[in-house]
Amino acid sequence: MPTINLGPASRRLGGVLLIAFLGAALVFFVMRAGHGDPALAALGDQATPEAIAAFHKRWGLDAPLVVQFWRWLSGALVGNFGMSMTVAGGVPIAGLIGSRLPNTLFIGFYAMAIAVAISLVAGTVSALYHGRFIDSAATGIAVLGISMPDFWLSYVLVYLLALGAGIFPSYGFVSPGDSLAGALYSGFLPAFAIAAPMAASFTRILRTALIDTLYRDHVRVARSLGYSGAFVFVHYVFRNALIPYVTVLGLQVRYLLGGTVVVERIFGIPGIGALLVDAAFGRDYGLVQACALTFLICVLIVNFLVDLLCAALNPRAT
Amino acid sequence: MSINRADFTRRDALKLAAGAAAAGLGMPWTLGSAIAQQSATLRAGISGFNVINTLDPMKATLIPEFYVIYGAFNALLKFNAKMELVPDLAESFKVVNPTTLEFKLRKGVKFQDGSDFTADDVKFTLERVTDEKNAAPNRGKVAAIETIQIADPYTIRLVTKAPFAPLLNYLTNTRTATQIVSRTALKSMGDEAFGRRPVGTGPYIVKDWKSGESLELVAFPGTFSGAPKIARVMCPLIAEESSGMTAILGNQLDLTSTAPFADIASLEKRPEVKVLKQAGLNTRYIALNNKKGPFSDIHFRRAVSMAFDRNVLVKAVLFGEGVAIPGVLPPALWADPKPVFGEYVTYNPERARAELAKSAYKAGTEATMLVWGSNWWHRMGEIVAGQANQVLGTKITLQATDFNTAYSRAKAGDYDAMVMGWLGFVDPDEYLGEIVGSKGFRNIHAYSSPKMDALLERGRTELDPAKRKAIYREADMLVSDELPVLPCFCSNIHNLLRPNVKGFVQLPYSNFADQFGGMEVG
Numbered sequence: 001m002p003t004i005n006l007g008p009a010s011r012r013l014g015g016v017l018l019i020a021f022l023g024a025a026l027v028f029f030v031m032r033a034g035h036g037d038p039a040l041a042a043l044g045d046q047a048t049p050e051a052i053a054a055f056h057k058r059w060g061l062d063a064p065l066v067v068q069f070w071r072w073l074s075g076a077l078v079g080n081f082g083m084s085m086t087v088a089g090g091v092p093i094a095g096l097i098g099s100r101l102p103n104t105l106f107i108g109f110y111a112m113a114i115a116v117a118i119s120l121v122a123g124t125v126s127a128l129y130h131g132r133f134i135d136s137a138a139t140g141i142a143v144l145g146i147s148m149p150d151f152w153l154s155y156v157l158v159y160l161l162a163l164g165a166g167i168f169p170s171y172g173f174v175s176p177g178d179s180l181a182g183a184l185y186s187g188f189l190p191a192f193a194i195a196a197p198m199a200a201s202f203t204r205i206l207r208t209a210l211i212d213t214l215y216r217d218h219v220r221v222a223r224s225l226g227y228s229g230a231f232v233f234v235h236y237v238f239r240n241a242l243i244p245y246v247t248v249l250g251l252q253v254r255y256l257l258g259g260t261v262v263v264e265r266i267f268g269i270p271g272i273g274a275l276l277v278d279a280a281f282g283r284d285y286g287l288v289q290a291c292a293l294t295f296l297i298c299v300l301i302v303n304f305l306v307d308l309l310c311a312a313l314n315p316r317a318t
Numbered sequence: 319m320s321i322n323r324a325d326f327t328r329r330d331a332l333k334l335a336a337g338a339a340a341a342g343l344g345m346p347w348t349l350g351s352a353i354a355q356q357s358a359t360l361r362a363g364i365s366g367f368n369v370i371n372t373l374d375p376m377k378a379t380l381i382p383e384f385y386v387i388y389g390a391f392n393a394l395l396k397f398n399a400k401m402e403l404v405p406d407l408a409e410s411f412k413v414v415n416p417t418t419l420e421f422k423l424r425k426g427v428k429f430q431d432g433s434d435f436t437a438d439d440v441k442f443t444l445e446r447v448t449d450e451k452n453a454a455p456n457r458g459k460v461a462a463i464e465t466i467q468i469a470d471p472y473t474i475r476l477v478t479k480a481p482f483a484p485l486l487n488y489l490t491n492t493r494t495a496t497q498i499v500s501r502t503a504l505k506s507m508g509d510e511a512f513g514r515r516p517v518g519t520g521p522y523i524v525k526d527w528k529s530g531e532s533l534e535l536v537a538f539p540g541t542f543s544g545a546p547k548i549a550r551v552m553c554p555l556i557a558e559e560s561s562g563m564t565a566i567l568g569n570q571l572d573l574t575s576t577a578p579f580a581d582i583a584s585l586e587k588r589p590e591v592k593v594l595k596q597a598g599l600n601t602r603y604i605a606l607n608n609k610k611g612p613f614s615d616i617h618f619r620r621a622v623s624m625a626f627d628r629n630v631l632v633k634a635v636l637f638g639e640g641v642a643i644p645g646v647l648p649p650a651l652w653a654d655p656k657p658v659f660g661e662y663v664t665y666n667p668e669r670a671r672a673e674l675a676k677s678a679y680k681a682g683t684e685a686t687m688l689v690w691g692s693n694w695w696h697r698m699g700e701i702v703a704g705q706a707n708q709v710l711g712t713k714i715t716l717q718a719t720d721f722n723t724a725y726s727r728a729k730a731g732d733y734d735a736m737v738m739g740w741l742g743f744v745d746p747d748e749y750l751g752e753i754v755g756s757k758g759f760r761n762i763h764a765y766s767s768p769k770m771d772a773l774l775e776r777g778r779t780e781l782d783p784a785k786r787k788a789i790y791r792e793a794d795m796l797v798s799d800e801l802p803v804l805p806c807f808c809s810n811i812h813n814l815l816r817p818n819v820k821g822f823v824q825l826p827y828s829n830f831a832d833q834f835g836g837m838e839v840g
Contacts, residue, residue, distance in 0.1 A: 034723065035719075035722075035723040035726045035727055036720070036722035036723045037726050038721065040725060040726060041371075041722055042371060042379075042381030042727075043378075043379065043453065043455055044455040045725065045759060045760060046379070046455045046456065046457075046458065047453065047455060048453065048457075050450070050453065051455075052455030053452055055453075084368075084529070086371055087371065087529065087530060088371065088529030088530065089372045089377075089510070089513060090510040090513065091514075091529055096529060096530075099528070102555075107469055111688060122534045138528055147365055155560075155564075158564050158568075159564075161567050162564070162568050163564065163567050166568075168348050168439045169562055169570055170564045170565055170567060170568025170569075170570055171556070171561055171565030171568060171570045171571070172554065172565065172570050173564075265557045265558050265561070266558055266560075266561050267561070268554060268557075268561060268565070270528070270530060270531040274368070274530065274557065275530060276371055277531055278368060278557075279367075280720075281720050281721070281722060282369060282371075282722070283722055301560070
């Protein structure tokens, strides 16, 4: 029974908090350094200077930046992110994020599940038959998968499977909270569009790692002791090959959160990526910060979990 | 133990994928909140936009906000299918004298909260917009009103300081802020809550609104124009125009508010959608900084203007879905299909080079053009800059940014040129007065011409429509002569409908929910 050493983990937790703070500060000051004004988004081009001043006062934008940051931070620490200014005037930001995050996480996990499923099968098969036709075919498809941009694949899927064959809806998404079956069905095309390039790169990583492990000494020894091929593969090859595979999986999660913006827009998924884009265009500073912080924390949590998982798979490393 | 865990990962993943596939192919599916399929529901997609910040007419600035406001509210007047002014909440109106308008109001009209509509609500609405404290974006449209007299609960008089010709247009249910709100509802709810759940007299009540996702409207049977036939309207907010198109092709929508220019020709051949289109009330131009070189030089402006072909823009940017214009007035405003193109707004490379010779700025002059928005705006900038550079040897480069940045920079005078446009306005003063009037709030060009201002002032006070038209025509000709901006084109407006959708009348100012009350889904 492997034990997980929590010493490094708690050190990591401190690091996570520090990075979250630095990230939030960076987003705050970079947003303010650029051009643009939320008053323009909220009041339109016809606003008088007095109206703009009143808007700035109403939202505390007339205070020095450091004061504004402190106000934001002290609110954020107790989970109060304030109200949206220009994207959803007067709606609490925490509520907006709370209603959007499940959709993004759902599509992310759905895409990840599809990518993992495809890559486990394709990677294992092409490693076991490496050099033969089935391997070349799988590797060729993988190269194709990596090369396809997700927005292009989205439209191809819509034209073929929604408008052509009529199997899936061409637009729209049912939240998993409303209907899980509906979410799985309406989310399939977007999840697949996101999953395809990931599945391709996962397949290649797994194939390489498996082939690499297949010719290691301990595997040869195990074979020479008379264990069956399947037993050796599962116990000595596959487990070792999973370490680089899981690491790459963890890295891809960042892409899942941020890179889904385009796919979210194409399929009309009310996710947090689309919200961040709207917020940035509308200079809804508080909303941008809250979305960015949510992304950051999600990525840090995933990295943390991946590290724990890798440590569990490979106790020697700790 | 640990080996089993690794094995479990694989099996688990496979199970998950299999489950997902089974759910995808076999499970019955009820469509969710954003898009529904009952025939009692109209699925009206607001495409090309996904931000609606408020539904309070006084605060609204964005066109998608007005799309919804049109259906929840009425104004004193409205435009009919021929774009003629007709009474709406007013029963009739008359010009008592050049500074006084009198409106007889409809009796028995109810607001969506059950309260009665009277002259008091009209007074409250207009005073709310004119009150400087409220900083209403459209305040300028009604600021000329000096006093509001209630003669009796159903008669109201608006008195202006001087004759103000655009006022009737500004009292319509368009982008005006003069949609009549219920005083009792607003007072009891407060501004913020009213902005989320507005109370008007219109045929549809805003029942639910998920920011950035969708709105749900339900019929208001007590509306004075007769109970709507469609009980419920779902309006998903669809950021990508092309997604709106695939949604309606896949029967996920019954109606869209826009369509991509590039796809109109192919959509017109498809049996599953009907394309409605007409010349729109909009104007697209290159805004110029008239205060800073090189565009401070009138000869340089004229040279660039003659160096690009507006008809090429219409073909390459709009795929033919629009017309070139010589000024900033949309031809649809006058129902005049043949505007006059003066010398300086006609493509002529030789004349352009000769004009450049008169300018202080020569070939090799550098300037930056800001582009923003969806890719057709970028293409517009690319073609104008590219043709000018080719013909004149100038070095105009593009800088891509977002609208908020571009407009903030322009307002601060920190720019040379930028692509620009306005949509959905119904009075010539909203175009010429605001864009090239020296006090116009859309005048980001630091352009100030006493001749232009005098014309615009006459236009505002001239109540005879024929004379007023001649004045604005002259002002528009002055634009094509002095070129404070480089006029480019007006685009067509489009709606896509499923063939079973009936009763939607498209109006050139880009209307939307105002039509829902008379619609049917067969």
